[in-house]
Amino acid sequence: MNRPPLTPLADSLPASVPFVGPEALERASGNAFKARLGANESVFGPSPKAIAAMKIAASEVWQYGDPESYDLRQALAVHHGIAPENVMLGEGIDALLGYLVRLYVEHGTAVVTSAGAYPTFNYHVAGFGGNLHTVPYRDDHEDPDALLAKARETGARLIYFANPDNPMGSWHDAVAVQRMIDAVPDDCLLILDEAYIELAPSGTAPALDMSNPNVIRMRTFSKGHGMAGARVGYALGEAENISAFNKIRNHFGMCRISQAGALAALRDQDYLSDISAKVAASRDRIAKIGRDNGLTPLPSATNFVAVDCGKDGDYARKVLAGLLDQGLFVRMPFVAPQDRAIRISCGSDQDMKLLESALPKALAAAG
Amino acid sequence: MNRPPLTPLADSLPASVPFVGPEALERASGNAFKARLGANESVFGPSPKAIAAMKIAASEVWQYGDPESYDLRQALAVHHGIAPENVMLGEGIDALLGYLVRLYVEHGTAVVTSAGAYPTFNYHVAGFGGNLHTVPYRDDHEDPDALLAKARETGARLIYFANPDNPMGSWHDAVAVQRMIDAVPDDCLLILDEAYIELAPSGTAPALDMSNPNVIRMRTFSKGHGMAGARVGYALGEAENISAFNKIRNHFGMCRISQAGALAALRDQDYLSDISAKVAASRDRIAKIGRDNGLTPLPSATNFVAVDCGKDGDYARKVLAGLLDQGLFVRMPFVAPQDRAIRISCGSDQDMKLLESALPKALAAAG
Numbered sequence: 023m024n025r026p027p028l029t030p031l032a033d034s035l036p037a038s039v040p041f042v043g044p045e046a047l048e049r050a051s052g053n054a055f056k057a058r059l060g061a062n063e064s065v066f067g068p069s070p071k072a073i074a075a076m077k078i079a080a081s082e083v084w085q086y087g088d089p090e091s092y093d094l095r096q097a098l099a100v101h102h103g104i105a106p107e108n109v110m111l112g113e114g115i116d117a118l119l120g121y122l123v124r125l126y127v128e129h130g131t132a133v134v135t136s137a138g139a140y141p142t143f144n145y146h147v148a149g150f151g152g153n154l155h156t157v158p159y160r161d162d163h164e165d166p167d168a169l170l171a172k173a174r175e176t177g178a179r180l181i182y183f184a185n186p187d188n189p190m191g192s193w194h195d196a197v198a199v200q201r202m203i204d205a206v207p208d209d210c211l212l213i214l215d216e217a218y219i220e221l222a223p224s225g226t227a228p229a230l231d232m233s234n235p236n237v238i239r240m241r242t243f244s245k246g247h248g249m250a251g252a253r254v255g256y257a258l259g260e261a262e263n264i265s266a267f268n269k270i271r272n273h274f275g276m277c278r279i280s281q282a283g284a285l286a287a288l289r290d291q292d293y294l295s296d297i298s299a300k301v302a303a304s305r306d307r308i309a310k311i312g313r314d315n316g317l318t319p320l321p322s323a324t325n326f327v328a329v330d331c332g333k334d335g336d337y338a339r340k341v342l343a344g345l346l347d348q349g350l351f352v353r354m355p356f357v358a359p360q361d362r363a364i365r366i367s368c369g370s371d372q373d374m375k376l377l378e379s380a381l382p383k384a385l386a387a388a389g
Numbered sequence: 390m391n392r393p394p395l396t397p398l399a400d401s402l403p404a405s406v407p408f409v410g411p412e413a414l415e416r417a418s419g420n421a422f423k424a425r426l427g428a429n430e431s432v433f434g435p436s437p438k439a440i441a442a443m444k445i446a447a448s449e450v451w452q453y454g455d456p457e458s459y460d461l462r463q464a465l466a467v468h469h470g471i472a473p474e475n476v477m478l479g480e481g482i483d484a485l486l487g488y489l490v491r492l493y494v495e496h497g498t499a500v501v502t503s504a505g506a507y508p509t510f511n512y513h514v515a516g517f518g519g520n521l522h523t524v525p526y527r528d529d530h531e532d533p534d535a536l537l538a539k540a541r542e543t544g545a546r547l548i549y550f551a552n553p554d555n556p557m558g559s560w561h562d563a564v565a566v567q568r569m570i571d572a573v574p575d576d577c578l579l580i581l582d583e584a585y586i587e588l589a590p591s592g593t594a595p596a597l598d599m600s601n602p603n604v605i606r607m608r609t610f611s612k613g614h615g616m617a618g619a620r621v622g623y624a625l626g627e628a629e630n631i632s633a634f635n636k637i638r639n640h641f642g643m644c645r646i647s648q649a650g651a652l653a654a655l656r657d658q659d660y661l662s663d664i665s666a667k668v669a670a671s672r673d674r675i676a677k678i679g680r681d682n683g684l685t686p687l688p689s690a691t692n693f694v695a696v697d698c699g700k701d702g703d704y705a706r707k708v709l710a711g712l713l714d715q716g717l718f719v720r721m722p723f724v725a726p727q728d729r730a731i732r733i734s735c736g737s738d739q740d741m742k743l744l745e746s747a748l749p750k751a752l753a754a755a756g
Contacts, residue, residue: 032637043456045459049459084431089406117642208393260392268405274408275481276620
């Protein structure tokens with residue numbers, strides 16, 4: 023009895039996880055977190071209308087979800103002023119990124135991203151045998167010119183670019199992003215991850231041009247809409263590119279309850295506006311707490327704030343450890359020099375009070 | 390501006406769907422189905438305790454699900470008397486099959502299944518460039534000896550075998566299945582799909598032997614547990630095989646609401662017993678309706694009955710069309726000679742009354 027061999031590619035991959043979940047940290051420490059501010063979830067939750075829709079759908083969950091997510095796709099098309107053929111639903115942006123990489127990347131395909139950008143994208147590129155090329159951030163912003171130059175240099179098939187960015191919270195305005203889109207090489211696809219776009223200042227997202235086959239845009243119900251656990255993301259793009267997902271996607275992969283919740287959330291734009299205001303207020307409060315402790319909060323167009331601890335990565339990791347020890351789940355950038363900061367998600371008033379109390383102790387412990 | 394090229398493999402794949410959803414049929418016809426008996430969903434629904442758990446979880450959906458599905462995995466391990474290392478959760482068996490194929494299949498890898506067995510598995514094999522070899526059913530049963538012989542002949546890396554089978558509802562007893570497991574070639578993995586196992590007679594599933602690296606077993610909350618729309622499946626197998634999923638899976642892909650529902654469903658085994666009885670009664674009723682109309686219901690260990698219409702596939706397709714025209718969503722096997730049957734899922738009393746009334750008309754129309 024021998025073990026059936028994996029493919030050489032699969033065999034070469036580590037069993038890994040892009041992020042350790044907060045639950046795993048809780049199990050390791052034996053203590054539940056008092057504040058969950060590490061995964062850029064929306065503590066404000068989804069619209070009550072979305073919750074109500076999900077409760078109703080719970081009783082209907084004996085039925086598979088519609089594999090076309092027809093109602094939601096139609097509603098998103100109307101919402102964005104585009105055609106349903108330009109919209110593809112998926113089990114979170116994570117799944118859609120995996121599908122995209124599978125469609126475009128094989129052994130040795132060049133792919134470009136920023137050093138320290140979204141690890142889950144990198145995980146997918148490695149998982150399909152691609153060659154990942156990185157460029158550094160520039161002043162804590164992703165650098166469109168450097169990404170494009172590296173793509174030209176390497177003949178990249180994909181560029182990953184998040185606007186606003188995670189983990190720094192920085193952003194470029196629509197003019198700069200459109201300039202980048204216009205400069206994407208002909209045989210290259212720009213993945214423009216706009217997961218946080220609903221929380222960014224107006225004028226951050228370029229107009230949707232669904233005729234352009236060189237860009238695909240990623241949106242989600244996980245951030246502004248507060249439904250991270252529901253796993254609903256979507257891609258917006260040129261119709262033939264969008265149709266390619268149908269070659270490989272898990273057609274029946276969408277949770278029926280999540281489909282219902284997302285549809286109701288989309289229809290409650292007033293709630294989303296309200297959340298944007300709450301997020302902005304919480305960002306200001308995190309920034310104030312940081313400044314009150316001698317730290318430098320970075321401007322953010324997201325539901326988190328990267329707070330520069332003023333020294334190197336080792337120091338910031340100590341500060342982070344001090345917060346974790348006090349029961350605050352927070353994370354931080356993985357790569358220097360961004361790792362001089364810790365990344366704190368927006369939270370409730372109670373969360374902010376905990377942060378206010380814990381941060382001075384964490385800084386004292388870090389020395 | 391050119392379209393970025395897909396990989397040659399992706400380019401060669403059709404944009405397809407293994408099954409057309411009932412919602413798409415409804416949109417095409419303009420009429421809602423009166424009875425939904427085509428996808429082997431459980432019209433009896435999930436446990437009320439599972440529904441209650443999902444309603445509570447709906448309010449907590451702002452949090453990502455635990456990427457390790459720790460609580461559910463622990464509970465499944467206890468339930469099955471195995472270790473958590475032998476259990477992997479996934480977004481339905483469909484997603485787990487996709488991951489398995491990705492782990493073991495590359496261009497030209499031989500894979501064996503039965504002609505007319507689960508199309509979604511075949512879709513994944515094609516999607517990763519595998520060479521699918523099929524063997525015929527034997528007396529409406531999957532044929533273990535033929536599958537094994539074909540695997541030896543082709544040097545197959547994977548064998549797909551469902552017990553009980555879909556679409557025929559037939560099954561082999563545990564002794565026969567164990568004999569098959571014992572005969573799997575050393576470098577081959579048997580995927581034993583037991584999606585319907587909770588509804589089968591006792592003595593259908595061989596004992597779980599988690600030391601054997603040549604078999605992996607697939608279970609789901611979609612059928613007996615009545616949670617198809619929640620997308621919760623799981624694999625049971627030897628620990629190192631199970632760990633390989635962590636190389637490629639979408640770690641944060643599980644819906645948090647679904648995780649909570651599945652845990653509650655698993656804990657309500659009394660409800661599952663009750664459902665098994667209801668399913669058995671409905672199977673008997675479908676069989677009786679078939680016989681009353683001169684047709685031959687096949688024995689079933691699942692939540693559906695394949696009803697032999699007594700002629701060829703063209704005739705059965707006419708009968709099927711007659712039922713669809715009358716608002717009954719049903720499906721049928723794709724491949725001869727199994728396509729002489731239509732496949733009817735168990736239903737409510739109301740569903741059965743509709744079937745009773747519709748079947749004679751469908752038969753009359755088929756001529």
